[in-house]
Amino acid sequence: DVKVTQSSRYLVKRTGEKVFLECVQDMDHENMFWYRQDPGLGLRLIYFSYDVKMKEKGDIPEGYSVSREKKERFSLILESASTNQTSMYLCASSLKTGRGYTFGSGTRLTVV
Amino acid sequence: GENVEQHPSTLSVQEGDSAVIKCTYSDSASNYFPWYKQELGKRPQLIIDIRSNVGEKKDQRIAVTLNKTAKHFSLHITETQPEDSAVYFCAASITFGNEKLTFGTGTRLTIIP
Numbered sequence: 429d430v431k432v433t434q435s436s437r438y439l440v441k442r443t444g445e446k447v448f449l450e451c452v453q454d455m456d457h458e459n460m461f462w463y464r465q466d467p468g469l470g471l472r473l474i475y476f477s478y479d480v481k482m483k484e485k486g487d488i489p490e491g492y493s494v495s496r497e498k499k500e501r502f503s504l505i506l507e508s509a510s511t512n513q514t515s516m517y518l519c520a521s522s523l524k525t526g527r528g529y530t531f532g533s534g535t536r537l538t539v540v
Numbered sequence: 541g542e543n544v545e546q547h548p549s550t551l552s553v554q555e556g557d558s559a560v561i562k563c564t565y566s567d568s569a570s571n572y573f574p575w576y577k578q579e580l581g582k583r584p585q586l587i588i589d590i591r592s593n594v595g596e597k598k599d600q601r602i603a604v605t606l607n608k609t610a611k612h613f614s615l616h617i618t619e620t621q622p623e624d625s626a627v628y629f630c631a632a633s634i635t636f637g638n639e640k641l642t643f644g645t646g647t648r649l650t651i652i653p
Contacts, residue, residue, distance in 0.1 A: 459638060470645040471584075471643040518583070524638055526572070526636045526639055529586070534583060
């Protein structure tokens with residue numbers, strides 16, 4: 429059973445803080461993704477990676493960066509957290525050969 | 541880029557009745573269309589998917605239909621049960637393999653006992 433683990437379930441940070449969200453998958457998936465989920469907006473893609481040290485911008489990358497130094501780990505970085513980044517963040521992974529994503533349980537981030 | 545619209549945003553049906561959720565997509569190059577179910581407080585999980593070379597796919601009480609000409613696809617759930625209550629998301633990708641999914645805004649399905 430593929431497991432995608434996000435380091436924190438709930439996180440509260442102050443405006444201006446640098447925030448790290450960690451995601452680890454244990455099934456040797458090549459691809460990893462970060463989405464944010466907001467009511468009425470669905471899931472929106474922030475960044476994704478098809479390989480180690482590779483990253484590509486999704487639809488809403490502003491205010492975020494990512495790091496993928498190892499195949500199993502994909503980190504999302506909020507350089508200077510703002511209140512409009514309060515959201516549920518979902519990490520996902522997938523095989524290069526296809527067949528959809530496996531999601532993590534999510535991190536609910538509140539920026540105050 | 542791709543845009544996926546999903547309707548309705550909420551849907552309530554009597555237990556045992558059928559439920560239909562519809563999505564339209566904008567990029568005619570899209571060829572992979574999965575559906576995810578997210579139960580309250582849980583992660584989204586893939587329940588069924590379809591590729592563009594297929595018009596319909598069934599898995600027990602769940603079916604997905606695709607109309608490439610009209611650029612829309614639908615999820616059909618028959619004989620609904622209380623455990624079908626969840627938020628359902630459709631998605632689309634240009635590629636199958638290394639897919640980059642664009643999601644719809646979700647449908648909250650409530651099954652009334």
